[in-house]
Amino acid sequence: MRVRMDSRGTEGTAREPATQDVRARLAVALDVADLDAALEMARLVAPWFGVAKIGLELWAAAGPRSVEPIRGLGLEVFCDLKLHDIPTTVGRASRVIGGLGVAYVTLHASGGTAMLRAGVEGLAAGASAAGLQAPCALGVTVLTSEPDASHFDERLDTAVASGCGGVVCSVRELDRVRSGNHDLVTVVPGIRPAGAGADDQARVGTPGEVARAGGDVLVVGRPRHRCRGPGRCREEDPRRGRRRAGRRLAERRGGAQAAAGLPLGDRCVC
Numbered sequence: 001m002r003v004r005m006d007s008r009g010t011e012g013t014a015r016e017p018a019t020q021d022v023r024a025r026l027a028v029a030l031d032v033a034d035l036d037a038a039l040e041m042a043r044l045v046a047p048w049f050g051v052a053k054i055g056l057e058l059w060a061a062a063g064p065r066s067v068e069p070i071r072g073l074g075l076e077v078f079c080d081l082k083l084h085d086i087p088t089t090v091g092r093a094s095r096v097i098g099g100l101g102v103a104y105v106t107l108h109a110s111g112g113t114a115m116l117r118a119g120v121e122g123l124a125a126g127a128s129a130a131g132l133q134a135p136c137a138l139g140v141t142v143l144t145s146e147p148d149a150s151h152f153d154e155r156l157d158t159a160v161a162s163g164c165g166g167v168v169c170s171v172r173e174l175d176r177v178r179s180g181n182h183d184l185v186t187v188v189p190g191i192r193p194a195g196a197g198a199d200d201q202a203r204v205g206t207p208g209e210v211a212r213a214g215g216d217v218l219v220v221g222r223p224r225h226r227c228r229g230p231g232r233c234r235e236e237d238p239r240r241g242r243r244r245a246g247r248r249l250a251e252r253r254g255g256a257q258a259a260a261g262l263p264l265g266d267r268c269v270c
Helices: 035-045 056-071 089-099 113-129 152-162 171-179 207-213 224-227 232-236
Strands: 026-029 053-054 076-083 105-108 136-140 166-168 186-190 215-221 244-246 261-263
Touching: 026 035, 035 053, 035 056, 053 056, 053 152, 076 089, 089 113, 105 113, 105 224, 105 261, 113 136, 113 152, 136 152, 136 186, 152 166, 171 186, 171 207, 207 232
Parallel strands: 026 053, 026 215, 053 076, 076 105, 105 136, 136 166, 166 186, 186 215
Antiparallel strands: 244 261
């Protein structure tokens, strides 16, 4: 599901399962090296998160066999491999990945237009051969661990020219995507609760900041791993009991429209 949001505030409770539209906006990063541990994590957060991100660590441990059991939990799979190689290699690898039934796949926008286009076409070809919907190709613009995002505009243009369906960027670049009127899904990592350390990230934002800036899919990793469990943070700290909701009526490709509330605040991401 490709989504949009903005910032009309409502309230919610952490203990209630989220709606399908809200779940589609939240991605949990399964950054572990064991498939069983990843599945347990995914199972725990599935009532609230609708997307599970497979990064290099889990892919190195379990590879393509990690996809189907995660999908079996009712989660969309975000394959975050950041493909970057010569166009022929990226195209062939993308064709294989496109046949796995994943929803999102990342490619490095720094690889150039030819490489990204080969990836986009490979994903579509692999999905078509398997009778599946093509994954959304995401151009990775500038890693959130890098303080210098001066290459962002160039890489955004490359992603658009190559036919990518979205980009990965930090909260700081969201307005530049929107100001260009690009019909792109924006996937935002570097999510940190207010007052939390940035770890190795340089360009971060709170969940509420990302929602208000119009981010479409929020990728939550280490803060979710550290959380004591959905709802418990707010039970133990009443300051965390209020959340904001982002909502946007957005015209989707094909003329469809969608609106959903996103219950997110600035302190906890559970």
